[in-house]
Amino acid sequence: MTPPPLPFARPFIGPEEEEAVLRVLRSGWLTTGREALAFEEEFAAFLGAPGLRCLAVNSSSAGLCLSLAACGVGPGDKVLVPTYTFTATAEAACHLGAEPVFVDCAPGGFNIDVDAIERALAALPGGRAKAGAKALIPVHFGGLPCDMDAINAAAAKVGLRVIEDAAHAFPSLTSRGYAGTLADVGVFSFYATKPITTGEGGMIAVRDERMAQTLCRLRSQGIDRSVWNRYTDSRASWYYEVTCLGWKCNLPDLLAALGRAQLRRASALLALRRSIAARYDRAFAGDERFEVPPTGPADARHLYPLRIRQGAALSRDTLAAALQRAGIGVSVHFIPLHMMPFYKNRCGLHDEDFPEALSAYKRTLSLPIWPGMTNEQVERVTETVLNMQPGGVST
Secondary structure (H helix, E strand, C coil): CCCCCECCCCCCCCHHHHHHHHHHHHHCCCCCCHHHHHHHHHHHHHHCCCCCEEEEECCHHHHHHHHHHHCCCCCCCEEEEECCCCHHHHHHHHHCCCEEEEECECCCCCCECHHHHHHHHHHCCCCCCCCCEEEECCECHHHCCCCHHHHHHHHHHHCCEEEEECCCCCCCEECCEECCCCCCEEEEECECCCCCCCECCEEEEECCHHHHHHHHHHCECCECCCHHHHHHCCCCCCCCCECCCCCECECCHHHHHHHHHHHHCHHHHHHHHHHHHHHHHHHHHCCCCEECCCCCCCCCCCCEEEEECCCCCCCHHHHHHHHHHCCECCECCCCCHHHCHHHHHHHCCCHHHCHHHHHHHHHEEEECCCCCCCHHHHHHHHHHHHCECCCCCEC
């Protein structure tokens, strides 16, 4: 019998999540209110950083845009971003009229290269002191935290604000705290494939209270009072003031309730991901055709990017096609942004300027890794990969 399709990703949803959503449906209040406020407080408590404020938004993409705006980024400014990331990281700068400056990833890895940050700053017109560089967005690829001490030090030399793209990195706990709490601002994602999910949604983490107040207004169309406040405060519910130009980026209670239920099982979900990743590591480490991904004790293992070694008689595309024929979902993280027509044409980018990202892209395939995968499903993936022949046939 042909085994059923094995999806690349699947959310871990149980009775707790179902009851949470039903609770909101029965409450009569569906938009941003009590549940969203509680989610923000509980998420901040989980992260445990002193003075941290968390603000729920409708996507991490929106969170990045709002965070750049709150940092004063605007037309003509430059924002350093890795080329090895999803488009949301760079498009946030573009939406504000700023220009993304793309940086290669570290040799043999996926995270941004600190030395390449220095080179990119030095290469900007007018030198780093006059280049208009305003911010830097490191991405914790796959849940493995970047070297934030080195990144913060490099940014401090030229006065860059640092916004952590922690879309993959909850809950990645380092010796200095959770990823997403290690710079000026951190932005998390709760997209359907992420370590915890609200379907769509995100969270901004910030310590600076003035910036937090700015972010609150920016996510709610520049209005100085939230809808929940206006409907529950003893002051006149109808009165508010528009104090700045904002966006519509609030997270509704329906999704926040789902997030609260997911947050309560975050540590258990992390343990399940790490268990699957450990099985993959053991299976592939002994095969000279493959490189297991770099990892560490803080890795959230959001992705499992298996890299094919240089010179192996097997290509990424051949492996991907064979797994898909076997009914196993796969993906590629990422097609570097310097190869995307929009950025390539807008910024005049060339492959030879990003050799590490190009090499990683051509040789890396992301395998299924999600809580709820059975031992049999994990074994099905490993056996299919290990039995691959040069012609793309799994024995």
